[in-house]
Amino acid sequence: MDKKEQWADDILHSLEGAKRAIPKNDLFDEILAKIPEKKENKIIPLVHLTWIAAAAVAIIVVNVYALQLQNTTIKNVTESSDKEVSLLSNYVF
Amino acid sequence: MTIETQLLKKVAQGNRKAFRQLYLLYKDKVYNTAIGYLQNIEEAEEITQDVFLTIYEKAETFRAKSKVSTWIYRITVNKALNLLQKRKRQLFSRTEIQEFHSIDFNHPGILLENQEKATLLFSVINKLPDNQKTAFILSYVEGLPRQEVAAIMQTTLKSVESLLQRSKKTLKKKLISMYPEGKLKK
Numbered sequence: 001m002d003k004k005e006q007w008a009d010d011i012l013h014s015l016e017g018a019k020r021a022i023p024k025n026d027l028f029d030e031i032l033a034k035i036p037e038k039k040e041n042k043i044i045p046l047v048h049l050t051w052i053a054a055a056a057v058a059i060i061v062v063n064v065y066a067l068q069l070q071n072t073t074i075k076n077v078t079e080s081s082d083k084e085v086s087l088l089s090n091y092v093f
Numbered sequence: 094m095t096i097e098t099q100l101l102k103k104v105a106q107g108n109r110k111a112f113r114q115l116y117l118l119y120k121d122k123v124y125n126t127a128i129g130y131l132q133n134i135e136e137a138e139e140i141t142q143d144v145f146l147t148i149y150e151k152a153e154t155f156r157a158k159s160k161v162s163t164w165i166y167r168i169t170v171n172k173a174l175n176l177l178q179k180r181k182r183q184l185f186s187r188t189e190i191q192e193f194h195s196i197d198f199n200h201p202g203i204l205l206e207n208q209e210k211a212t213l214l215f216s217v218i219n220k221l222p223d224n225q226k227t228a229f230i231l232s233y234v235e236g237l238p239r240q241e242v243a244a245i246m247q248t249t250l251k252s253v254e255s256l257l258q259r260s261k262k263t264l265k266k267k268l269i270s271m272y273p274e275g276k277l278k279k
Binding site: 004005010012018019023024027030032034035 | 116120121124128137141142145146149200202203204207213233234261264268269272
């Protein structure tokens with residue numbers, strides 16, 4: 001091995017025994033300062049979820065009730081119109 | 094589930110305490126890797142900040158298909174390479190690029206007696222192609238096992254070994270061409 005190669009090999013091995021470079025102490029605070037606050041609200045609290053579920057149940061109950069009410073009304077109207085027809089057809093005294 | 098995976102899950106929920114713990118575990122690894130690529134303290138700090146912000150924002154996308162360390166190293170490598178590309182685009186002329194690379198960089202972790210040699214080595218590492226540079230930095234600057242380097246680079250162990258061989262060959266060739274004959278003869 002000639003001088004040049006030996007010299008190049010020495011340089012290639014110059015990283016041996018090196019320690020890791022360490023960042024400055026306040027770097028984490030700088031990172032925190034850049035974090036948007038939004039993420040904190042990404043998880044919906046359980047109380048909010050309970051309220052949402054209760055509201056959904058209430059909407060469903062009201063809708064079912066309204067549907068039943070509508071069905072009953074239609075039934076009554078049909079029945080009454082049937083009676084009217086029979087009354088009209090029975091016009092001979 | 095590893096401690097890191099648990100921490101990352103908590104980070105995904107916005108837990109800043111877990112984020113701090115993860116930072117303490119990885120800050121030196123991220124910073125040292127970044128410094129290997131950029132050879133500039135300010136830019137390495139910028140990359141470290143950027144990497145941890147990405148970890149915080151993307152924690153919920155981590156699917157545990159790889160180790161947390163592999164994922165974090167991959168983010169670091171990508172960000173460092175992107176910044177190098179950006180730097181290249183900003184330095185228009187070849188002379189400007191050469192001038193930038195000729196600025197002496199002293200790695201803070203290198204033994205005092207090796208500082209001068211390491212400065213020279215870093216100046217030639219800069220000239221390697223990206224994949225050779227990554228294999229060399231992760232293996233020799235960061236000191237990672239070849240298997241982990243392969244996982245980070247999403248390649249095979251054989252490929253990493255070949256990249257390392259080629260990078261050492263290229264570096265040696267470049268160093269020999271820089272041999273300071275005049276100085277040594279004195």
